[in-house]
Amino acid sequence: MSTLTAGPPMTSPAAAQVQPTFAGVMRGEWIKLLSLRSTWWALASTAAVITLVALAAAMSLSAMADDPALAPGIEQMHGAEIIAGGFHFGMLTIAVLGALLITGEYATGMIRSTFAAVPSRIPVLGAKALVLVVLTAAVTFVSVTLSYFVTMPQLSQYDLVPALDDPGTWRVFGGTLYSLIAAALFSLGIGTLLRSTAASVTVALTVLLLLPGTLSFIRLDWVETIVSYLPLPASSALLTTGAAETQGAYLSTQASLIVMAAYAVVPLAAAAVTLHRRDA
Amino acid sequence: MIEAHQLTKRYGDKTAVHTLSFTIAPGTVTGFLGPNGAGKSTTMRLIMGLDRPTSGTVTVNGKPYGQHRSPLREVGALLDAKAVHPGRSARSHLRTMAATHNIKTSRVSEVIEMTGLAGAATKRVGGFSLGMSQRLGIAAALLGDPRTLILDEPVNGLDPEGVQWVRQLVRDLAAEGRTVFLSSHLMSEMSQTADQLLVIGRGHIIAAGSVQQVIDSVASGAVRVRSPRAGELAAALATDGVTITSPEAGMLEVSGTTAEHVGEVAFRCGLPLYELSPRRASLEEAYMNLTQDAVEYRSEPTTARSTPAQKGQKGQNR
Numbered sequence: 001m002s003t004l005t006a007g008p009p010m011t012s013p014a015a016a017q018v019q020p021t022f023a024g025v026m027r028g029e030w031i032k033l034l035s036l037r038s039t040w041w042a043l044a045s046t047a048a049v050i051t052l053v054a055l056a057a058a059m060s061l062s063a064m065a066d067d068p069a070l071a072p073g074i075e076q077m078h079g080a081e082i083i084a085g086g087f088h089f090g091m092l093t094i095a096v097l098g099a100l101l102i103t104g105e106y107a108t109g110m111i112r113s114t115f116a117a118v119p120s121r122i123p124v125l126g127a128k129a130l131v132l133v134v135l136t137a138a139v140t141f142v143s144v145t146l147s148y149f150v151t152m153p154q155l156s157q158y159d160l161v162p163a164l165d166d167p168g169t170w171r172v173f174g175g176t177l178y179s180l181i182a183a184a185l186f187s188l189g190i191g192t193l194l195r196s197t198a199a200s201v202t203v204a205l206t207v208l209l210l211l212p213g214t215l216s217f218i219r220l221d222w223v224e225t226i227v228s229y230l231p232l233p234a235s236s237a238l239l240t241t242g243a244a245e246t247q248g249a250y251l252s253t254q255a256s257l258i259v260m261a262a263y264a265v266v267p268l269a270a271a272a273v274t275l276h277r278r279d280a
Numbered sequence: 281m282i283e284a285h286q287l288t289k290r291y292g293d294k295t296a297v298h299t300l301s302f303t304i305a306p307g308t309v310t311g312f313l314g315p316n317g318a319g320k321s322t323t324m325r326l327i328m329g330l331d332r333p334t335s336g337t338v339t340v341n342g343k344p345y346g347q348h349r350s351p352l353r354e355v356g357a358l359l360d361a362k363a364v365h366p367g368r369s370a371r372s373h374l375r376t377m378a379a380t381h382n383i384k385t386s387r388v389s390e391v392i393e394m395t396g397l398a399g400a401a402t403k404r405v406g407g408f409s410l411g412m413s414q415r416l417g418i419a420a421a422l423l424g425d426p427r428t429l430i431l432d433e434p435v436n437g438l439d440p441e442g443v444q445w446v447r448q449l450v451r452d453l454a455a456e457g458r459t460v461f462l463s464s465h466l467m468s469e470m471s472q473t474a475d476q477l478l479v480i481g482r483g484h485i486i487a488a489g490s491v492q493q494v495i496d497s498v499a500s501g502a503v504r505v506r507s508p509r510a511g512e513l514a515a516a517l518a519t520d521g522v523t524i525t526s527p528e529a530g531m532l533e534v535s536g537t538t539a540e541h542v543g544e545v546a547f548r549c550g551l552p553l554y555e556l557s558p559r560r561a562s563l564e565e566a567y568m569n570l571t572q573d574a575v576e577y578r579s580e581p582t583t584a585r586s587t588p589a590q591k592g593q594k595g596q597n598r
Contacts, residue, residue, distance in 0.1 A: 018424065019350035020380050028379035035372035036365065109363030112330055113373075113420065116357055117380045119329045119346030279331040 029127040042097040047143040053086025054147035058154035078241045079162035080172035083147045091183045095204045098187030103197040115280045136184045140177045168241030175238025182260040189267025234259040286336035296322040298483040309454045311474030312463035319483040320463040352424030358417035358431045366406025391419040410437030431462040467564045481571045495566040502535040506555035
């Protein structure tokens, strides 16, 4: 060991192609993410939480059916809404994962190795965003599939198993996916801007989950307007089959799509601008 | 080849490096010396494009680092051995970097072997000693088989065997025609490893050149003379540029002249000499002389209780 030197220089024909490509940066991010246990914990807990909440919602159907005041409501319900009922909790873990993707690098100093390898920096953020989208999509697919099957016994009793040829079903599942991806990208953008894990997770979770609840006690018109544009209320139109959509406070489907996209894109764009300017 | 021109970096109102201009030539090991806080790491971050200079420019192999098509083939850097995610294995860490440049996995295995990490490559980096982390950092720096290596305190935390290894490694890399730029605050280490020295203090270059030049420029070397008639000899030697001190009766320390000159003067005056010995300044002494005014964090003589004034000063230094 002590007598080893620099070793054989890389003289393979491929040496000429040794340079950063976006596919390479993507692969690097992919290895980074999958080589950490915390990623697997975040993904597994996302799937577990979404599934358990869906199961709990499905099991509470029997309690509803026993209550004469609530029983008629069951007919109004759509099975897909019950299956996607754990979506908020999934948002929590996905948001933490999205923030950690970048704040973890700042906290450990890994970011300097990353930017030394990719000095243009922006491809790193782009690759992280794409990897995060893929991972979020995968975990949403797994969660919804699991939820679909574990809730089936309960839902079938009330004829609520969502039909796979029902556009309403796909609207809810698609809305869940869209909102979770938006939340993940929002956190990534916030994380890149703030760099600190604690600050980023606090901000992301406050905006994503906490504010709508805390502000709902304030009955001022303008506050209610703001609340309707917060991610959770804004996404609600995407998480219903559309029947309950006309309830005033909520945004239209189109507006919801745009607002949620803005939550994903605006912080990321701001992050991309500052990423280049700031010292690593 | 690393070229800095009027390189300046300020953080807030604190100037970390001030108008540095230097050239680090290929085929040599250049030591970057300075006390803690002198600006060594800042300079290295500026070279790597991690921090943006407030003014001035720095290029590596002719271009700013970020403009190279294949950055890791141009420069390999070890800036902070602990700058690795502790939850990842050494191999995974290297693979993430290799993937960005489409460097083959076989090269990852190669640098793991080279740096003696084979036994620990699949263990999580969080459990590594500083020495092991340094080896991983060096492995990462070698990954792209770069023409230029920048190593920030690479021997810090290494065992003697590891120190020996790094010394041999950088000498071999330089012999292959690569540029090697390594920092240290350990003089003894530098005197055995480096060909060229760049000494900085408080963000300014205070000396540059070959190891011998730097030593000569600071301490021209004192001459120790013992004579029963030391007083007369001192009078005869006293001219411009000659400093004479007398540490004890019958002994003189003469600096600013040569042993030959002292001997001739003594002969001319008919003064007997019991001892005439030139004393070579060591790099250590040269360095202490160079940097005594440029030490950012000076250790005060330890007292039982630190006074509020001292505390305040320390806070200011941060």
